[in-house]
């Protein structure tokens with residue numbers, strides 16, 4: 001009887017240790033939710049580069065090249081959209097400076113006609129005042 005209890009206790013302790021150990025083991029380091037997408041994106045870019053190279057060295061016909069390129073670009077667009085859809089990416093976007101709208105309010109120098117992405121006090125081309 002005593003022996004049985006001892007064995008049970010030993011087994012119980014053993015199982016307990018195993019169980020706790022298992023939980024203590026840190027899971028794989030935190031991976032950003034877009035990690036696999038970023039990886040996929042890099043892969044597609046690489047494929048595109050390879051494709052371009054193969055086309056240039058004459059391994060591919062123009063038709064094959066175009067078709068594969070379109071396929072890859074379509075896949076790339078899908079991956080990029082998925083990355084955009086993740087909350088992490090949305091946050092990064094919010095923090096980033098609004099570069100996209102620069103095109104809309106581009107400024108043109110009244111003196112030399114040089115165009116700039118943002119309003120400047122002085123033209124970067126001719127140096128004259130551009131203030132409105």
Ligand SMILES: [Zn+2]
Pocket residue numbers: 109110111112113114123124125126127128
């Ligand atoms: Zn100018």
